[in-house]
Amino acid sequence: MEIQNIVDSAENNFLNLNSGIESFPILRIQNLNVYAEKNHILKDINLEIPRNKITVLLGPSGCGKTTLLKCMNKLTDLYKELKVSGNIFIEQDDILNTKKDIPSIRQKMGLLSQRPYLLPMSIYKNVAYGVKLKGIRDKKLLHYSVEKNLKEVGLWEEVKDRLHSPATKLSIGQQQRLCLARGLAVKPRIILADEPTSALDPISSKIIENLFVELKKHYTIILVTHILRQAVRLADHVVFMYYGDIIEQGPPDELFNNPKTETLKKYLVEGN
């Protein structure tokens, strides 16, 4: 139980710390530009992401939603053809121009992608992977973290008897929840979810949606989706993008009921 206390008290400290500055945006993007060889993918983006809310990024295919998410955890580094400039502040750190080590910055963001990309290892190790990278080697602590995070995504009961079998044996819906659990295990501040339900059946999608509603108590969620009804169900803040620009943003009622621009109107009509 001692272990549990250590971990939980650390978490509580972190939550208390947050409560004082609730009104500050957790993430601020200023003048973000991304160029590929030929096109200008993101055009001078300015955006603030509210804390402990679900921010939904909407927009037609190819408008730059995925690219924007990848800027937020510096996965754009993987694509040498992309030129990124501007500032992205997470808790006072400008992650695009910082000298701090990138792995620890990335751990502030949990990534959930379109398809569950499992690490080639067991269920247990998938969750423990990020925790071990934080330097935690203690078996009990690792086990505690694995159990806690699998419970958090409602997977524990389903997999507790086969923790050491390959993760690929799980169903797609379970795999996606496992990906969420391993992301949560590194205790991120923000969850970046890029169309996380697009490969899932309706029931698994619903589970993920419900989890997001639970998780926003402790995390900030940025969700890309093409499903308008999902956006309506989940969004606290909506950002509409079009060809690399943010055209409109605001609370969901406002945006969905009284869209200001013709582009968004058209998008909403076509989406329904």
Next chain:
Amino acid sequence: MIFRRIAVDKTNNVWMVASLATILALPLIIGIGLYIKSIPLLEYQSAGSLVTSSEWLPSQGKFGFWPFIYGSLYVTMISFLLSAPVCVFAAIYLTQYASKRIVNIFMPIVDILAGLPSVIYGVFGILVVVPFISKYLAPIFDVSTSGYCILAGGIVLSIMSIPYMLNIMIEVFNTVPIGIKEASLSLGATSWESIKHVVVKRSIPGVISAFGLGIAKAFGETIAVMMVVGNVLKISHNPFKGGYPLPALIANNYGEMLSIPKYDSALMFAALLLLVVILLINIVFRYLIYKTQIK
């Protein structure tokens, strides 16, 4: 109309099955053919004693194949030890770190090297590797050698295997979806940690299969090795001494000295041995691939 389509469908099936059957039967037919040709020798001495005996005096009716098998294993091992690490690291570099420009320059070169006839590698061995060994490498170890030796064979073979294995390995590493690497990075791994724990780990069955194909190819390679290995019939652990691999035995002697009784049959048996060893290598590596895939 519909009957015609069904008929076409059926005939196509027959063709496919027939060509498949031919491919499946080919190693069997070759194996049986070689076996029948080796019967005169096998009637006279058992396969086991042929393989383990070291005396090769055909004119006295003594056929010991061990020196040839030993020579083949030795050059193959050296070749593998030299080429495998180079291939793994080069493939990792080209698929994970290199810019598109470097890849675009490098890949055609690899393809050209993989396609060069082996006699060119043999000439390269004679012109470069053999003198390098005798003039520079051997003196370091305080031995004198003509340079025509096991080591020269191993080096030439490794140079030949590199483009071949590298091609396969690049394919293998490229099949790892970038999303998996992104997942690992987003969990806080460094680039190298992601490559080690995720990209390479996922590619292990493919890398093993590349190793297997490379080893089988090296074991059977004839001309290039024959040109530099010395073709000396003596078992020595010293890689600066010459050796005599199995394929060289066949290539050097087939069509000559066939007046000696059973010589013809002995060369057929050597070919059969080659076939069996290559089949064994394939089976072992299939098993290793299977084993690593499960986990």
